[in-house]
Amino acid sequence: MVIEKRWKTWVFFYIPLTVFMVGTLFPFYWMLITAVRPDAELYRSWRAATNTPFWTLQPTLEHFRDLMAKTTFPRWLWNTFFIAVASTLISLFCGLLAGYALARLRFPLAGTLGTSIFVTYLVPPTLLFIPLADIIRNFQLGNTPWALILTYPTFLIPFCTWLLMGYFKTIPKELEECARIDGATRFGAMTRIIFPIAVPGILSAGIFAFTLSWNEFIYALVFLSSPERKTVPVGVVSELIRGDIYFWGQLMAGALLGSIPVALVYSFFVEYYVTGLTGSVKG
Amino acid sequence: MAQVMMKDLNKKYDEVHAVKDVNLHIRDKEFVVLVGPSGCGKSTTLRMVAGLEEITSGEITIGDRIVNDLPPKDRDIAMVFQNYALYPHMTVYDNMAFGLKMRKFPKPEIQKRVQDAAEILGIQELLKRKPRQLSGGQRQRVAVGRAIVRHPQVFLFDEPLSNLDAKLRVQMRVELKRLHDRLETTAVYVTHDQVEAMTLGDRVVVMKDGWIQQVGEPLDLYSRPANKFVAGFIGSPAMNFIDVSLTDAGGLWAEGQGLRVKVAPAHATRLSAYKGQKVTLGLRPEDLRVASGGDPAEYTIDAVVDVVEPLGSEILLDLRAGQTTLVARVEPAVRAKVHETIKLALVPDRARFFDTKTELAI
Numbered sequence: 001m002v003i004e005k006r007w008k009t010w011v012f013f014y015i016p017l018t019v020f021m022v023g024t025l026f027p028f029y030w031m032l033i034t035a036v037r038p039d040a041e042l043y044r045s046w047r048a049a050t051n052t053p054f055w056t057l058q059p060t061l062e063h064f065r066d067l068m069a070k071t072t073f074p075r076w077l078w079n080t081f082f083i084a085v086a087s088t089l090i091s092l093f094c095g096l097l098a099g100y101a102l103a104r105l106r107f108p109l110a111g112t113l114g115t116s117i118f119v120t121y122l123v124p125p126t127l128l129f130i131p132l133a134d135i136i137r138n139f140q141l142g143n144t145p146w147a148l149i150l151t152y153p154t155f156l157i158p159f160c161t162w163l164l165m166g167y168f169k170t171i172p173k174e175l176e177e178c179a180r181i182d183g184a185t186r187f188g189a190m191t192r193i194i195f196p197i198a199v200p201g202i203l204s205a206g207i208f209a210f211t212l213s214w215n216e217f218i219y220a221l222v223f224l225s226s227p228e229r230k231t232v233p234v235g236v237v238s239e240l241i242r243g244d245i246y247f248w249g250q251l252m253a254g255a256l257l258g259s260i261p262v263a264l265v266y267s268f269f270v271e272y273y274v275t276g277l278t279g280s281v282k283g
Numbered sequence: 284m285a286q287v288m289m290k291d292l293n294k295k296y297d298e299v300h301a302v303k304d305v306n307l308h309i310r311d312k313e314f315v316v317l318v319g320p321s322g323c324g325k326s327t328t329l330r331m332v333a334g335l336e337e338i339t340s341g342e343i344t345i346g347d348r349i350v351n352d353l354p355p356k357d358r359d360i361a362m363v364f365q366n367y368a369l370y371p372h373m374t375v376y377d378n379m380a381f382g383l384k385m386r387k388f389p390k391p392e393i394q395k396r397v398q399d400a401a402e403i404l405g406i407q408e409l410l411k412r413k414p415r416q417l418s419g420g421q422r423q424r425v426a427v428g429r430a431i432v433r434h435p436q437v438f439l440f441d442e443p444l445s446n447l448d449a450k451l452r453v454q455m456r457v458e459l460k461r462l463h464d465r466l467e468t469t470a471v472y473v474t475h476d477q478v479e480a481m482t483l484g485d486r487v488v489v490m491k492d493g494w495i496q497q498v499g500e501p502l503d504l505y506s507r508p509a510n511k512f513v514a515g516f517i518g519s520p521a522m523n524f525i526d527v528s529l530t531d532a533g534g535l536w537a538e539g540q541g542l543r544v545k546v547a548p549a550h551a552t553r554l555s556a557y558k559g560q561k562v563t564l565g566l567r568p569e570d571l572r573v574a575s576g577g578d579p580a581e582y583t584i585d586a587v588v589d590v591v592e593p594l595g596s597e598i599l600l601d602l603r604a605g606q607t608t609l610v611a612r613v614e615p616a617v618r619a620k621v622h623e624t625i626k627l628a629l630v631p632d633r634a635r636f637f638d639t640k641t642e643l644a645i
Contacts, residue, residue: 172368177333180335180356181356182385184382
């Protein structure tokens with residue numbers, strides 16, 4: 001290995017990395033610091049002699065207590081969780097079967113079908129919510145969790161299908177053929193051999209689907225109206241800004257609590273997640 | 284134990300006609316090798332026997348059952364794949380037991396059979412490992428073990444040794460042959476390697492472009508190839524082909540590309556019908572040797588040495604003779620130098636002649 005000059009490693013590696021890290025992590029830090037800052041400090045003038053914008057000396061959990069006790073935040077958390085899990089499960093189920101079929105079965109128009117599924121994923125939700133709103137109203141699902149559980153799969157299923165299709169294609173088809181010769185039916189080979197091997201792929205599809213539905217904003221904003229039905233991303237911005245007053249402490253506490261589950265899910269499965277996206281099966 | 288019959292077997296993909304009118308009777312306990320260049324339809328034929336490919340037309344019988352519409356699991360066969368196809372999430376034991384579990388064998392029976400197979404293949408100490416902890420040769424053994432625990436009627440091998448290095452391949456080849464002698468199960472083996480085909484097969488089926496070219500015992504194929512393709516495919520280095528025309532000048536002579544040799548009396552009657560026509564003369568490298576003074580002039584060729592390849596047990600000489608090139612396999616004692624002109628004697632009786640148009644042996 002050629003040893004690079006030290007300044008090169010600094011200029012091309014450490015410094016850009018540091019800039020990137022600060023850029024990515026600073027908002028989270030700001031969120032955290034604001035969430036634990038007492039109100040007295042929050043609404044202090046920037047020019048005040050005692051102003052310490054980047055740290056606080058009297059951290060408090062008051063905003064979290066208020067958020068939990070005085071707002072419907074726990075309810076939103078539960079709503080978001082329920083909706084995200086349900087729509088993830090639906091999408092994973094459909095994505096698994098569709099992805100498998102597109103990767104393995106030979107049938108007429110398979111290629112066209114695969115492409116059209118992908119194209120539906122490309123239609124932006126900001127356009128799609130208009131016709132969807134009509135459908136939701138016709139089925140009288142407005143302001144129920146089902147409005148979201150049934151609309152999130154419109155973008156989650158194409159996504160899961162494509163991710164899983166790609167993953168299934170990396171699994172040698174001989175494994176399945178061997179299982180079928182060994183005495184399994186096609187379905188048996190799929191559930192006993194292919195799915196267990198595809199666990200990293202399935203997990204990353206699941207994590208992605210869960211995150212997308214957890215963070216989803218526009219459908220949740222449009223289809224849900226009563227405060228106790230809302231999800232975290234919508235609830236935080238619509239209910240914690242009353243009139244023109246920003247309850248910064250609660251806002252940030254809510255945002256923080258809302259992002260923790262996603263961060264947990266990611267860190268828990270990060271290894272699977274990486275192999276799932278890069279697809280690596282060794283026979 | 285069972286015979287396998289293929290009757291007028293055809294396989295068509297959208298545009299490609301991969302297997303054409305294959306008729307083959309594989310006898311009980313026989314080891315038959317399908318060999319040919321890639322894309323010749325050998326694997327497709329095997330996969331149709333396995334039930335992994337639909338049959339376009341024709342009939343396949345295993346034992347006394349027509350299996351055309353049977354799914355693979357009901358055909359009572361076992362298959363070994365080129366990439367081993369071991370289930371990566373299962374241990375070696377579970378890999379081998381999978382087929383028996385699927386068929387609902389009692390646990391003690393499964394255990395016994397897996398142990399027996401592991402013993403035969405010398406992999407007892409690997410049973411608890413996962414496939415990724417095994418070397419290529421070990422994986423191949425496990426794949427074979429997985430096939431034999433089921434005591435199927437027919438073994439199917441799809442280029443099982445192609446992923447192994449040369450030394451291991453030779454070793455596994457011998458083991459497979461020993462295994463077959465011991466288990467006495469009908470086996471169909473696909474390979475593109477003619478050495479594997481010749482050493483393993485009781486009979487060898489040579490295929491090209493979806494057609495069966497010739498079926499026969501290995502030495503038969505070698506000494507009596509049915510056409511130019513088989514003659515060129517079987518044997519290494521390949522047979523030398525020279526385009527000649529037959530002329531009558533005090534006996535039959537083969538003349539062409541700057542060479543002129545006499546046709547052996549043994550072939551003369553068969554070839555007399557081709558007098559004045561073009562035929563292809565085929566000479567195996569070992570049927571050419573450096574001439575001594577006693578060799579009759581009508582069976583010798585002048586040639587210039589191009590390349591000398593000493594292999595230890597023999598020497599291969601690449602030569603230019605007339606307007607063509609030849610390979611000769613000569614004794615290791617021969618001292619030939621590059622650019623030197625030497626006289627080659629041929630074994631007249633062993634020369635082969637092929638119709639230049641149809642490429643069939645004459």
